[in-house]
Amino acid sequence: MSTLIASAKYSNGHEVRFASPAGAKSDPVPKDFGNGDVDTPPPPFRIFIGYDAREDIAYEVCRYSILKRSSIPVEISPIKQSDVRERGVYWRERGKLESTEFSFTRFLTPYLAGYQGWALFADCDFLYLADVKELVELLDDKYAVMCVQHDYAPKDATKMDGAIQTNYPRKNWSSMVLYNCGHPKNRVLTPEVVNSESGAFLHRFQWLDDDEIGSVPFVWNFLVGHNQVVEGDASTFPKAIHYTLGGPWFEAWKECEFGDLWIREMEEYEKTTVKH
Numbered sequence: 620m621s622t623l624i625a626s627a628k629y630s631n632g633h634e635v636r637f638a639s640p641a642g643a644k645s646d647p648v649p650k651d652f653g654n655g656d657v658d659t660p661p662p663p664f665r666i667f668i669g670y671d672a673r674e675d676i677a678y679e680v681c682r683y684s685i686l687k688r689s690s691i692p693v694e695i696s697p698i699k700q701s702d703v704r705e706r707g708v709y710w711r712e713r714g715k716l717e718s719t720e721f722s723f724t725r726f727l728t729p730y731l732a733g734y735q736g737w738a739l740f741a742d743c744d745f746l747y748l749a750d751v752k753e754l755v756e757l758l759d760d761k762y763a764v765m766c767v768q769h770d771y772a773p774k775d776a777t778k779m780d781g782a783i784q785t786n787y788p789r790k791n792w793s794s795m796v797l798y799n800c801g802h803p804k805n806r807v808l809t810p811e812v813v814n815s816e817s818g819a820f821l822h823r824f825q826w827l828d829d830d831e832i833g834s835v836p837f838v839w840n841f842l843v844g845h846n847q848v849v850e851g852d853a854s855t856f857p858k859a860i861h862y863t864l865g866g867p868w869f870e871a872w873k874e875c876e877f878g879d880l881w882i883r884e885m886e887e888y889e890k891t892t893v894k895h
Contacts, residue, residue, distance in 0.1 A: 660692070661692075662736070663694040664693045664738075664751065665693075665696070665736070665738040666685060666739045667725075667728050667732075667739070667740045667741075668695065668696070668698065668740075668742075669697075669698055669719060669742050669743050670697035670699045670700075670720065670721060670743060671719045671720040671721060672720065674743050676868050676885065677743045677744050677862075677868050678743040680881065680884050680888050681743050681745050681746065681747070682695050683884065683888040684745075684747040684748070685751055688747060688748070688749060688751070689750055689751050689752065690750050690752050691750075691751070691755065693751060697743075698724050698728070698731070698740075700720040700724050703727060708730065709727065709810065709813070709814060710814055711813070711814040711815075716818070721743075722818075723814075723821065724813075725740050725793060725796075726793075727808070727810065727813055728740045728796070728798050728800070728808075729798050729805040729806075730808060730813075732798070732800040734800050734801060734805065734806060736800055736801060737755075737758050737797060737799055737800065738798050738800050739795070739796070739798075740793075741795045741859075742794045742795065744862045744863065744865075745795065745859050745861050745862075746859070746860045746862070746877070746880060746881050747858070747859045748858055748859065749859065753858065754797065754835070754839060757797070757835060759833055761833075762802075762831055762833035763798075763802040763804045763832070764796050764797060764798055764805075764824060764831070764832055764833065765796070765797040765799075765833035765834065765835050766792045766793070766795060766796045766797065766833075766835055766840070767791075767795065767834070767836070767837050767839055768792060768835075769789075769790065769791045769792060769840070789822065790822075791840065791842060791863060792822070792824065793824070794840060794861060794863065795839065795859065802831075804831060805826075807826040808826070836854070838856060838857050839858050839859045840861050841858070842863050843860060843862050843863065843864065843875060843877055844875075844876065845863075857877075860877050860880065862877075862878075862881065866878070866881055867881050867882050868881075
C-alpha cells in the first residue's frame with residue numbers, strides 16, 4: 620500500500636512529518652492512544668540535525684532521507700549556530716580544531732528538547748537508509764545516552780574540504796546520539812556547561828558513568844572508509860551512512876564509497892523541491 624506524506628514546517632525550522640496509508644478513511648470514533656488522552660497521539664519523535672552553512676545540501680538530503688522512510692511522526696530541527704547565538708544560549712568562540720559549526724552546539728540537544736523525553740542528534744553528513752522507528756525501538760530508559768561505540772582512529776590529517784582531522788578516544792560517538800533528555804545526568808548539559816567545558820569532557824561523555832552509555836549497532840552510524848559490509852551478512856548492511864571524511868557535496872569526495880547513493884537521494888530530493 621502506498622503512503623501519503625504530510626508535513627508542516629514552521630518559521631523556527633521545526634518540521635513535523637506524518638505518514639498515513641493512501642486511501643485511508645478518517646475514523647469518527649475517538650481513539651485512546653494508551654497515554655490517557657483520547658484523540659491525542661503520542662508526540663512526534665524529536666530529531667536535531669547539526670547544520671553548517673557550507674553543507675546546506677547535506678542537511679537537506681539527510682532530512683529528506685529521514686522523512687522519506689519514517690513510519691512514525693517525527694519533528695526535525697536544524698541546530699544552527701547563528702540561531703542559538705541569537706537566542707543567547709551559545710556564545711563560545713570557535714576554535715581552530717572545530718571542523719563544523721555544530722562541533723559543540725550538538726550538546727545543547729537535551730536543553731533544546733526541554734530536558735524531556737528522548738531525542739536524536741545526528742551530524743548533517745548522514746544518509747538514512749532505514750526507518751528511524753527501528754532506532755526508537757532500541758531506546759532503553761536505563762541509559763542517559765545511546766550511540767554507536769566506534770573504535771575509530773582516522774588515518775588522514777585532513778577531512779571534508781581541508782578541515783583538520785583530530786583523533787581522540789570515543790571519536791565519532793557524539794556524531795549520532797540518542798539522548799534520554801529527561802535523565803538526571805543530562806541536566807548537566809546546560810548552556811553554561813556547553814559553552815565552557817572542554818572538547819574532551821563533552822565528546823567523551825565525561826559527565827556520565829560508562830554504564831550510563833548504551834550501545835547501538837554500528838550500522839546506524841556506518842563510517843565510510845572504516846566500516847565494512849560483509850557479503851551475505853544482513854547485520855552489516857548500513858541503515859545510516861556517515862560520510863565522516865567528506866561526502867559527494869565536496870568536490871574532493873565526489874567519488875567516495877556510497878557516494879552514488881547520496882547523489883541519487885539528492886536528485887530525488889531536488890525533484891520534490893518546488894522552485895519559485
